[in-house]
Amino acid sequence: MRPLLSLRALSITPIAVFHLPLALGAGGSCEPSKSTSIARSEAETWGTINPSKDLIWHSCYQETGIFECARLQVPLDYAEPGGRQAAIALIRKPATTREGYRGPVLFNPGGPGDSGVNMILSSADDLATILGPQFDIVSFDPRGIARSTPRANHFDMDVERVLFGTLSGPSPWIEDGVVTGIERVWAQSQLLGALAASHDDGYLEHITTENTASDMLRIVQAHGEEKLQYWGFSYGSILGATFAALYPDKVERMVLDGVADAEDYYATAWLNSLTDSEKTLQLFFDHCAEAGPANCPFYSLTPSDIQGNIIALQDKLIAEPIAVRTDTYYGIVDHSTLHFNLFISLYSPFASFKPLANALAQLAAGNGTALLSLLGEPVPYTCSCDEHAHDWDPLPEAFATVLCNDGAEVSGSLKDLQDYWNELAGVSQFADYWGTIHAGCVGWPKNKKPFHGPFVGDTSHPILLIGNTADPVTPLSSAKKMASGFKNSVVLTIDAGGHTSLGAPSVCAHQHVWQYFQNGSLPGQGTVCDPIIKNSFLVPASPEGNVMARGLGNGDEDAKLLAAVTRMVRKFKPTSIIPRISKRGL
Numbered sequence: 323m324r325p326l327l328s329l330r331a332l333s334i335t336p337i338a339v340f341h342l343p344l345a346l347g348a349g350g351s352c353e354p355s356k357s358t359s360i361a362r363s364e365a366e367t368w369g370t371i372n373p374s375k376d377l378i379w380h381s382c383y384q385e386t387g388i389f390e391c392a393r394l395q396v397p398l399d400y401a402e403p404g405g406r407q408a409a410i411a412l413i414r415k416p417a418t419t420r421e422g423y424r425g426p427v428l429f430n431p432g433g434p435g436d437s438g439v440n441m442i443l444s445s446a447d448d449l450a451t452i453l454g455p456q457f458d459i460v461s462f463d464p465r466g467i468a469r470s471t472p473r474a475n476h477f478d479m480d481v482e483r484v485l486f487g488t489l490s491g492p493s494p495w496i497e498d499g500v501v502t503g504i505e506r507v508w509a510q511s512q513l514l515g516a517l518a519a520s521h522d523d524g525y526l527e528h529i530t531t532e533n534t535a536s537d538m539l540r541i542v543q544a545h546g547e548e549k550l551q552y553w554g555f556s557y558g559s560i561l562g563a564t565f566a567a568l569y570p571d572k573v574e575r576m577v578l579d580g581v582a583d584a585e586d587y588y589a590t591a592w593l594n595s596l597t598d599s600e601k602t603l604q605l606f607f608d609h610c611a612e613a614g615p616a617n618c619p620f621y622s623l624t625p626s627d628i629q630g631n632i633i634a635l636q637d638k639l640i641a642e643p644i645a646v647r648t649d650t651y652y653g654i655v656d657h658s659t660l661h662f663n664l665f666i667s668l669y670s671p672f673a674s675f676k677p678l679a680n681a682l683a684q685l686a687a688g689n690g691t692a693l694l695s696l697l698g699e700p701v702p703y704t705c706s707c708d709e710h711a712h713d714w715d716p717l718p719e720a721f722a723t724v725l726c727n728d729g730a731e732v733s734g735s736l737k738d739l740q741d742y743w744n745e746l747a748g749v750s751q752f753a754d755y756w757g758t759i760h761a762g763c764v765g766w767p768k769n770k771k772p773f774h775g776p777f778v779g780d781t782s783h784p785i786l787l788i789g790n791t792a793d794p795v796t797p798l799s800s801a802k803k804m805a806s807g808f809k810n811s812v813v814l815t816i817d818a819g820g821h822t823s824l825g826a827p828s829v830c831a832h833q834h835v836w837q838y839f840q841n842g843s844l845p846g847q848g849t850v851c852d853p854i855i856k857n858s859f860l861v862p863a864s865p866e867g868n869v870m871a872r873g874l875g876n877g878d879e880d881a882k883l884l885a886a887v888t889r890m891v892r893k894f895k896p897t898s899i900i901p902r903i904s905k906r907g908l
């Protein structure tokens with residue numbers, strides 16, 4: 323297909339400067355705001371727990387649910403166990419039954435750089451519904467991230483981070499298969515590397531997935547268990563595969579969901595991610611045409627008509643961007659805003675296709691508000707008189723820190739970057755955006771001993787891998803490749819578009835996950851699950867309601883499972899490996 327045009331206004335982390343909150347200008351005052359009161363309670367939660375070598379749980383976040391928090395002390399450098407220490411921030415929702423207690427299951431939400439604490443805060447109840455009440459639902463902010471210290475932080479002041487984003491010029495875009503406009507990204511990336519190095523007091527090189535895998539073993543042992551039970555999404559599949567490669571005899575249960583190719587990741591190549599992204603986009607065209615005008619607001623008679631209408635919108639926006647101002651924020655909708663929204667909608671067609679079609683229809687009528695609002699409401703940046711107000715916030719630089727530290731060194735040559743990006747453009751039209759991941763490591767301080775695998779092992783229990791037939795960023799082929807290294811592992815396929823099992827809700831798939839955690843049994847090789855609904859434009863307003871559940875056969879249990887899965891799908895849009903748009907107005 324003719325590539326749709328590309329995304330602009332990206333900085334290298336990469337973060338998009340898309341829209342700004344109206345309250346930005348008011349942030350200089352010392353008035354307490356909502357975000358500073360959240361920051362205060364974070365400080366009260368984490369700042370008052372002393373890191374310890376044993377897991378000492380403290381009740382926390384009681385307004386949100388029944389949670390316990392702990393800070394586990396681990397060596398910053400495992401080669402020097404007596405040297406400087408790191409503190410891993412953990413949270414758990416304890417098992418609700420002691421009868422048949424099955425120990426902790428650890429979760430990783432992806433990223434890299436995403437907060438496991440946040441995942442548990444938003445989804446612990448649903449995860450417990452999916453797995454059963456006998457498990458502790460546990461996660462943690464991986465080392466270097468959010469509430470785990472030392473934290474990856476390349477700036478002296480928060481406002482400097484905000485301003486750094488504004489240095490980026492127009493983002494790269496693809497013209498006749500050639501990526502143009504990468505020079506500024508290349509230069510800004512060197513700046514970021516220099517800032518990372520100048521804020522490094524010796525911690526930086528230890529923020530790696532290999533070390534996080536060792537931290538997971540410590541966490542399990544501190545729980546009094548010998549082996550790991552784990553469910554990792556997206557980048558969490560890299561973390562899981564790294565653990566399995568290092569400690570094959572410590573695997574009790576491992577689900578890798580939305581599986582990335584670990585060799586490609588550790589090579590800092592990112593060339594195998596997007597092989598199915600056009601396939602996912604094609605589902606938008608096909609399903610919209612099939613659903614009809616009553617269900618798809620951007621309907622046209624054939625899929626290629628719909629595709630053509632999107633390209634026409636892109637062309638129109640190149641000529642004439644649209645200014646948008648709402649009561650709370652403002653921004654500019656241009657062709658890159660559109661291209662980016664197309665891309666992120668692919669993570670969860672179930673949750674995103676219908677709102678996207680609605681936004682496109684409004685855009686066709688000259689109104690860009692709905693499209694801009696798909697990016698979410700920007701949170702106003704507030705200066706605080708308390709310099710420690712943001713000490714426990716997730717920071718966007720965690721993303722590049724983990725992946726650049728993990729990966730092979732990226733060439734500093736502009737020509738090499740150009741060649742790389744052109745190669746990626748041959749994989750997918752979304753290369754304009756995706757290339758910024760690799761580019762973000764240009765100028766990164768050299769990692770002395772990156773991990774190389776091999777990603778093979780005879781694990782003490784076989785691994786369950788989950789892949790979707792049209793996953794935009796972790797194609798099924800990567801799940802199959804990773805499975806080939808681990809003895810007796812099984813790939814469970816979900817025949818749907820979207821990223822991870824949370825991007826493509828399937829009762830069948832989650833029943834297999836439940837079964838696997840309950841008694842260790844794996845689905846047969848080659849098992850394919852259907853999603854709860856094939857065409858995302860036909861999702862009823864309340865899929866967890868009776869109508870759907872009745873069609874699924876097994877009554878109450880399935881209805882509860884379905885409700886949990888669909889709630890999670892809606893919260894996790896889009897799920898990780900994608901560089902998120904910062905919620906702080908960046």
Ligand SMILES: *[C@@H]1O[C@H](CO)[C@@H](O)[C@H](O)[C@H]1NC(C)=O
Binds near residue numbers: 684689690691692
């Ligand atoms: C644009 O659409 C939004 C809803 O997305 C609506 O609130 C607004 O009034 C519309 N603006 C114009 C000028 O029609």
Ligand SMILES: *[C@@H]1O[C@H](CO)[C@@H](O)[C@H](O)[C@H]1NC(C)=O
Binds near residue numbers: 837841842843
């Ligand atoms: C696990 O449970 C399923 C169904 O309940 C059963 O078919 C299977 O044989 C069990 N496997 C083991 C290893 O107990």
